[in-house]
Amino acid sequence: xxxxxxxxxxxxxxxxxxxxxxxxxxxxxxxxxxxxxxxxxxxxxxxxxxxxxxxxxxxxxxxxxxxxxxxxxxxxxxxxxxxxxxxxxxxxxxxxxxxxxxxxxxxxxxxxxxxxxxxxxxxxxxxxxxxxxxxxxxxxxxxxxxxxxxxxxxxxxxxxxxxxxxxxxxxxxxxxxxxxxxxxxxxxxxxxxxxxxxxxxxxxxxxxxxxxxxxxxxxxxxxxxxxxxxxxxxxxxxxxxxxxxxxxxxxxxxxxxxxxxxxxxxxxxxxxxxxxxxxxxxxxxxxxxxxxxxxxxxxxxxxxxxxxxxxxxxxxxxxxxxxxxxxxxxxxxxxxxxxxxxxxxxxxxxxxxxxxxxxxxxxxxxxxxxxxxxxxxxxxxxxxxxxxxxxxxxxxxxxxxxxxxxxxxxxxxxxxxxxxxxxxxxxxxxxxxxxxxxxxxxxxxxxxxxxxxxxxxxxxxxxxxxxxxxxxxxxxxxxxxxxxxxxxxxxxxxxxxxxxxxxxxxxxxxxxxxxxxxxxxxxxxxxxxxxxxxxxxxxxxxxxxxxxxxxxxxxxxxxxxxxxxxxxxxxxxxxxxxxxxxxxxxxxxxxxxxxxxxxxxxxxxxxxxxxxxxxxxxxxxxxxxxxxxxxxxxxxxxxxxxxxxxxxx
Numbered sequence: 001x002x003x004x005x006x007x008x009x010x011x012x013x014x015x016x017x018x019x020x021x022x023x024x025x026x027x028x029x030x031x032x033x034x035x036x037x038x039x040x041x042x043x044x045x046x047x048x049x050x051x052x053x054x055x056x057x058x059x060x061x062x063x064x065x066x067x068x069x070x071x072x073x074x075x076x077x078x079x080x081x082x083x084x085x086x087x088x089x090x091x092x093x094x095x096x097x098x099x100x101x102x103x104x105x106x107x108x109x110x111x112x113x114x115x116x117x118x119x120x121x122x123x124x125x126x127x128x129x130x131x132x133x134x135x136x137x138x139x140x141x142x143x144x145x146x147x148x149x150x151x152x153x154x155x156x157x158x159x160x161x162x163x164x165x166x167x168x169x170x171x172x173x174x175x176x177x178x179x180x181x182x183x184x185x186x187x188x189x190x191x192x193x194x195x196x197x198x199x200x201x202x203x204x205x206x207x208x209x210x211x212x213x214x215x216x217x218x219x220x221x222x223x224x225x226x227x228x229x230x231x232x233x234x235x236x237x238x239x240x241x242x243x244x245x246x247x248x249x250x251x252x253x254x255x256x257x258x259x260x261x262x263x264x265x266x267x268x269x270x271x272x273x274x275x276x277x278x279x280x281x282x283x284x285x286x287x288x289x290x291x292x293x294x295x296x297x298x299x300x301x302x303x304x305x306x307x308x309x310x311x312x313x314x315x316x317x318x319x320x321x322x323x324x325x326x327x328x329x330x331x332x333x334x335x336x337x338x339x340x341x342x343x344x345x346x347x348x349x350x351x352x353x354x355x356x357x358x359x360x361x362x363x364x365x366x367x368x369x370x371x372x373x374x375x376x377x378x379x380x381x382x383x384x385x386x387x388x389x390x391x392x393x394x395x396x397x398x399x400x401x402x403x404x405x406x407x408x409x410x411x412x413x414x415x416x417x418x419x420x421x422x423x424x425x426x427x428x429x430x431x432x433x434x435x436x437x438x439x440x441x442x443x444x445x446x447x448x449x450x451x452x453x454x455x456x457x458x459x460x461x462x463x464x465x466x467x468x469x470x471x472x473x474x475x476x477x478x479x480x481x482x483x484x485x486x487x488x489x490x491x492x493x494x495x496x497x498x499x500x501x502x503x504x505x506x507x508x509x510x511x512x513x514x515x516x517x518x519x520x521x522x523x524x525x526x527x528x529x530x531x532x533x534x535x536x537x538x539x540x541x542x543x544x545x546x547x548x549x550x551x552x553x554x555x556x557x558x559x560x561x562x563x564x565x566x567x568x569x570x571x572x573x574x575x576x577x578x579x580x581x582x583x584x585x586x587x588x589x590x591x592x593x594x595x596x597x598x599x600x601x602x603x604x605x606x607x608x609x610x611x612x613x614x615x616x617x618x619x620x621x622x623x624x625x626x627x628x629x630x631x632x633x634x635x636x637x638x639x640x641x642x643x644x645x646x647x648x649x
Contacts, residue, residue, distance in 0.1 A: 017097075018097065018122070018126040018148075020099075021123050021149070028123045029127070032176055032178055036177065037179065038183070038186050040172060042190060044124055044168050048072060048166070049198055049280060051076030051077065052076070052198055052201045056077045057077075058201065059074065059075045060074045060201065060204075061204045062191060062204065062205045064187070064208060065169070065209070066209050068171070068181055068209070069171040072167070072168050073166070073167040075165040077137070078136055078137035078165055078166050079091065079092050079166050081135055081137060081142045090144070090154065092133060092142065093144060093154070095120075096146060096151070097122060097151060098122055121168065125146050125170070127149075127173055127176050128146070128172055129148060129171050129175075130145070130171045131171070132170075133145075135165075135166050135167075136165050141158045142157055142158065184207050187205060188222055191224050193233075193615065196229060196232060196233035197229070197230070197277055198229075198280070199227060199229030203224045203225070205221065205222045205224070206221045228250075229252075229261065230263035230330045230332060233263065234263045234264065234265050234329070235265075237273065237328055238267055238328045238624075239625075239633060240624045240630045241269050241628060241630070244266040244267055244326060244382055247265075247372070249263070249364060250263035250364070251361075255355075255359050258356045259333065259334040260331075260360040261330075262331050262361055266326050266327055266328075269462070269628070270464070270466060271325075271326070272325060273328045274293070274328075274330075275617045276289055276330070276331045276332070277330070279335060281346070282346065283346045284347075284616060286347060287340075287341075287349060288348050288354040289357045292354040292358040293329070293331045294320060295358045296359065296360070296361030296362040297324070297361055298320040298323050299358075300361070300362045301383065304366075305380045305383065308380065310380050310384065311380075314384060314387065316387070319387070322383050322386040325382065333356075335348070389467055411480060414452060414477065415452045415481045416437075416441050416451045417450045418446060418449055418450040419446055420447055420448045423500055423501055424503050425503075426503065426504070427505070428452055428481060428501075428502040429451050429452065429542070430452050430478070430508065430522060431454065432514075432518050433456075433587075434453050435589040436453070436587065436588035436589045438453075439589060439592065439593050440588070440593075440596060442593035443592075443593035443594060443595075443597035450481075454478075454518075456474075457517065457518055458525060459521075459525075460521055461524055462528070462624065462628055463628065463629065469525075478525075482505065483500055485498075495529075495530050495532040500538075503538055505533060505539050506540045506608065507522050508544070510587035511545075511546050511586075512587065521627075527613075531613075540608040540610050541608070542606065543600070543606075543608070543609060544591070544599060544600040545557035545585060545600070546560065547567075547582055548583040548585065549564060549571060549580060549581070549583075550581040551572070568580050588600075
């Protein structure tokens, strides 16, 4: 009873804006890991891009500072510094310290804006241990500093300036974020994407950290600038694929007051790669703009194909999917008040967007097909080929999903299942080869760990036609073991996770070159055919140790060369190095069941790396480069990143 009494009105905590951000950061930036940390930069850059969209800014400079701070400078109008009528303090202070404040809510100031929920720069301020805002405006420099979102003094004049624009320098708060280390590549990928989406805007990225310099003392730096916008983006994504048509088909314009930009090209691959954006935000889950694009594309191509008489001999119906095989496309729309839905708030729900996009695509394609009859013929032939292959793939897929007479899906013989039937607590290990599979079976916890050995190297799905993939024995077994099916109510090609049997799918391969290759092949398959598993955070990679270091009764494991050297120095003491025994594990089969459990499978001791997709467009480009037919870009990539490669001879 006493507990009830204590629960009064005083128990309800009313959190004011900034406090709330600090207590619940994930609500505002997604998470407090690497993704959230990089999101801070995007929020600040978004403000500058809004200035560019409004026609007032042509340059944005992003610099990673020593100590993992970030400086973002633009040459826009500068945040207003005059006194805000309602709040009675400088407008700069209002923008920096009030959640949901900013010019984005004033329809006259900004027609569209990139910020997702109007959280903007005040959230960055709340989650920074130090932040300094400098505004260059009308020949004067105005500054204000903050700690954890609290202003340290009122906005003050601080000299004269010949620049214009806003500069924000911030240092993320170590008490909030798991790691403070900015990764240059992640930021570079997003800045490149933003420059393609906002043509004519120059974005520079520099890294001033000592640790980032190369052997010649040179810091990483990039300038991103795109003159043609989306058509260059499409060429960049498709750089590693063989073109079916030579030209990028693109269009931009305003339909029903909604700015629409579209660019597409066809290649000889079997994959469909459509990336969609709303106000520069990547909408992973699609939405009304994507539906409009698909509708416009299918209707126009179908009409043309029927008119040309090329479909007359086809014995079965052509579906929308067939028109999108080998297609790389980007759809970008700007919407005044975007409504997002879906799991990750990245699915556009605005109904009024569907028709303008469909119309824009239809007009663009009709004109192109009329003007380029040879290209049109190539595309339609590709569509007919895709329809024929899909017909074969449907049959093969049905074989994968066919139930046995007993009513169950019939689990593959190789799978050693776990006792639990609760998907949330179950995990399955995809293990390379039978011998490692045998050791893993002995070492596992039978209650929640299942083992699925894979024989040899699985098929490279990047180069194979769909029906070949579903006919492949190992891939069939993966589908059956996981309990997933292809096709949902909304999308015939999406993965249906309703009957997924494990919420952790762990790839466990040998720590050698062959193992890495198999790992990449499996990841390529998951990225192309089971992307939903990755997006839900169900795919992991196990990290078995590389070395066992022994001296007398002392034995410890090392996961890399640095750890190995540290352990050797620690164990040898004043003795010689030869007194320490080093065992290099070439494969999982070299460990006994107990060792494998202790190092790689026990939830208490193991290190699992979750596979996530930071940028779908960049992941698509890298997979097509590493696993496709084109050799030169792959060679270049390997040479550039060779310092990370440990080759076992």
